[in-house]
Amino acid sequence: MRPITTQTLFSLQFSGDPQFSPDGQSIVYVKTTINQEENKYQSQICKYDRKTGRDIPFTQGLAQDKLPKFSQDGSYLAFVSTRSGTPQLFVMLTDGGEPKQLTFFKKGVKSYSWMPNNQLVVAARKDDANEKSDVRVVNTLRYRGNGYGFYGDEPIHLWLVQVDGSGPQQITDGNFDETDPTVSPDGKKIAFVSWREENQVEVTPSLYTVDLDTGLIDLTYQGKGSVSHPVYSPNGKWIAFFGHEHGEDSGYNTELWVVSTGSGEARSLSRSLDRPVGNQVGTDARYETAEVSPIWDMDSQKIYFTATHEGDVYVYSVTLDEKIQKETPGDTQVVTSFSYHSGVIAYAKETPASPAELYLQQNKEIQQITYHNTPLFKSLTVSVPERTKFQARDGLEINGWLLKPPGFSSDQRYPLVLEIHGGPHSSYGNTFLHEFQVLANSGYIVLYTNPRGSHGYGEAFVRGSIGDWGGKDYEDLIDAVDAVARLPYVDRNNLFVTGGSYGGYMTNWMVAHTHIFKAAVTQRSICNLHSMIGTSDIGFWFNVKELDGADIWEDEEFILSRSPIRYANRVQTPVKIIHSEEDFRCPMEQAEQWFTALKRLGVETELVRFPNENHDLSRNGQPEHRVERLDHIVGWFNQYLGNKE
Ligand SMILES: CSCC[C@H](NC(C)=O)C(=O)N[C@@H](C)C(=O)N[C@@H](CO)C(=O)O
Numbered sequence: 001m002r003p004i005t006t007q008t009l010f011s012l013q014f015s016g017d018p019q020f021s022p023d024g025q026s027i028v029y030v031k032t033t034i035n036q037e038e039n040k041y042q043s044q045i046c047k048y049d050r051k052t053g054r055d056i057p058f059t060q061g062l063a064q065d066k067l068p069k070f071s072q073d074g075s076y077l078a079f080v081s082t083r084s085g086t087p088q089l090f091v092m093l094t095d096g097g098e099p100k101q102l103t104f105f106k107k108g109v110k111s112y113s114w115m116p117n118n119q120l121v122v123a124a125r126k127d128d129a130n131e132k133s134d135v136r137v138v139n140t141l142r143y144r145g146n147g148y149g150f151y152g153d154e155p156i157h158l159w160l161v162q163v164d165g166s167g168p169q170q171i172t173d174g175n176f177d178e179t180d181p182t183v184s185p186d187g188k189k190i191a192f193v194s195w196r197e198e199n200q201v202e203v204t205p206s207l208y209t210v211d212l213d214t215g216l217i218d219l220t221y222q223g224k225g226s227v228s229h230p231v232y233s234p235n236g237k238w239i240a241f242f243g244h245e246h247g248e249d250s251g252y253n254t255e256l257w258v259v260s261t262g263s264g265e266a267r268s269l270s271r272s273l274d275r276p277v278g279n280q281v282g283t284d285a286r287y288e289t290a291e292v293s294p295i296w297d298m299d300s301q302k303i304y305f306t307a308t309h310e311g312d313v314y315v316y317s318v319t320l321d322e323k324i325q326k327e328t329p330g331d332t333q334v335v336t337s338f339s340y341h342s343g344v345i346a347y348a349k350e351t352p353a354s355p356a357e358l359y360l361q362q363n364k365e366i367q368q369i370t371y372h373n374t375p376l377f378k379s380l381t382v383s384v385p386e387r388t389k390f391q392a393r394d395g396l397e398i399n400g401w402l403l404k405p406p407g408f409s410s411d412q413r414y415p416l417v418l419e420i421h422g423g424p425h426s427s428y429g430n431t432f433l434h435e436f437q438v439l440a441n442s443g444y445i446v447l448y449t450n451p452r453g454s455h456g457y458g459e460a461f462v463r464g465s466i467g468d469w470g471g472k473d474y475e476d477l478i479d480a481v482d483a484v485a486r487l488p489y490v491d492r493n494n495l496f497v498t499g500g501s502y503g504g505y506m507t508n509w510m511v512a513h514t515h516i517f518k519a520a521v522t523q524r525s526i527c528n529l530h531s532m533i534g535t536s537d538i539g540f541w542f543n544v545k546e547l548d549g550a551d552i553w554e555d556e557e558f559i560l561s562r563s564p565i566r567y568a569n570r571v572q573t574p575v576k577i578i579h580s581e582e583d584f585r586c587p588m589e590q591a592e593q594w595f596t597a598l599k600r601l602g603v604e605t606e607l608v609r610f611p612n613e614n615h616d617l618s619r620n621g622q623p624e625h626r627v628e629r630l631d632h633i634v635g636w637f638n639q640y641l642g643n644k645e
Pocket of ligand 1: 423424425452501538542586
């Protein structure tokens with residue numbers, strides 16, 4: 001047996017986005033591996049035959065092939081591939097053969113859906129009419145996005161594409177983006193998400209429908225918050241979608257909604273669950289390629305979806321009269337994507353011991369159908385986390401996990417690393433976390449928790465951090481560390497802390513408010529909530545919402561009172577600062593301010609700048625950069641690891 005190391009990353013395999021064929025006999029899915037020599041990810045489409053159990057590569061996957069979808073008659077398979085340099089739509093016969101490229105948009109395609117008559121509707125950004133200079137003229141607040149870059153002037157529109165390669169024929173126009181197309185069962189209408197108001201500060205998308213005969217666009221549902229992933233019911237009477245009615249606030253549950261295509265009446269079907277739809281559990285051992293939408297059963301009476309509950313992600317179903325049922329049995333599972341066909345569910349499931357593999361479930365019988373990571377993991381010392389709970393000062397129950405070094409002995413004392421997740425409205429959970437396994441295999445106990453502000457414990461819990469960054473969320477964390485540090489096998493003289501984004505904010509806040517840590521690594525972090533409002537791609541609304549309406553003019557004092565930079569002169573803990581140079585979410589200026597302050601104040605600090613990387617370095621950055629990042633984290637802690645008690 002050998003330890004999990006930073007280099008193990010190169011050998012991990014990530015499966016997801018299962019899609020049933022219309023006859024239910026085949027399942028295609030996306031398998032992503034890392035090409036270490038070329039320092040890149042390769043995603044190929046594989047096909048599992050339920051009769052024979054054969055699992056074969058369906059595309060070469062020399063680039064990234066993703067979003068596979070069967071045509072409604074099952075004769076074609078469409079997918080998006082980057083093999084031509086940008087993400088374009090391809091189609092091939094399901095019997096095999098050469099894929100044909102159907103689109104050639106300069107900025108690629110964003111999403112697509114099949115139409116009934118083997119046509120496709122594509123959401124893609126219109127090509128710039130004429131080559132412009134490289135000078136950017138900006139006149140809207142939403143002019144760039146982390147991981148995407150600068151949006152440019154041309155909006156995203158809908159286009160009709162034929163499988164014979166003719167087209168694309170533009171369907172929508174105007175100075176508005178349209179995304180997430182879904183086609184009515186009769187093929188006469190396309191519903192889509194768009195925001196068509198001029199107001200650029202508080203933007204809440206709505207659901208529209210375009211009539212393909214007349215070209216007329218109707219407002220189907222006036223959004224009052226988030227709206228995404230619309231899907232027509234098979235009888236055409238309903239459109240299901242994910243959303244909420246709380247503006248741009250990310251501190252609420254996104255729910256499963258339906259809107260009647262007849263009356264326009266819209267209602268949430270999942271509110272009684274009090275959990276967010278979709279997967280809110282983060283990990284670095286996942287290569288996300290799927291768009292997880294609601295899935296109707298064939299009689300238009302039930303809808304399948306995933307939701308996050310206390311560190312797990314399950315498949316649920318709900319009827320139009322709001323009867324909710326948990327479909328995947330048990331717990332300790334994170335379902336990242338799924339498909340449904342005639343009572344059978346195919347899903348990609350992560351566990352604390354493995355990145356996602358595919359499973360088939362019928363009548364509660366579960367069959368694992370892929371084992372891509374099994375040969376590797378048979379030779380690795382994988383640590384299995386232990387769930388733990390803490391009582392916050394105000395009585396709130398805080399959930400967490402302890403990951404102990406392989407070969408752990410309760411007679412020894414171990415150094416401990418506190419890992420803090422970002423968001424803050426995300427979650428840790430019962431998934432495989434490579435970074436944590438590396439630390440455990442390096443001899444550290446890893447403590448990771450879901451303090452208030454985390455998703456999966458009800459909306460009141462999520463909103464527990466609103467307007468109070470560095471307040472009770474900090475207390476939840478420091479109390480958890482205090483409780484664990486009292487355990488006989490924890491070396492309380494060797495405590496370490498790290499976290500990213502909001503988790504980096506909290507790392508900065510912690511070292512400015514306590515000296516219990518021997519060293520810290522702050523990643524893609526925030527040190528100044530005031531400057532972030534103007535420099536982050538989301539700061540002008542996210543920061544204001546998260547600080548409960550505080551804004552840079554009226555509330556400067558409050559905003560700076562919750563900014564770690566104000567307390568930099570209290571820091572004594574050595575801090576390594578890891579940041580990506582193209583981070584539009586928490587821009588490099590946050591890291592530079594923090595580094596400059598600590599350096600000027602004589603604190604041991606290092607700023608590690610990753611070129612050509614963005615906010616998602618730890619999740620889908622260049623593989624070699626990800627390994628180097630992990631080496632920096634482990635190396636910094638080892639450097640300050642004092643004599644063990
Ligand atoms: C655009 S959604 C709202 C902001 C977003 N929140 C979540 C829950 O992701 C976000 O990017 N927040 C950052 C400040 C952050 O902490 N991001 C986390 C989670 O993605 C990270 O680990 O990078």
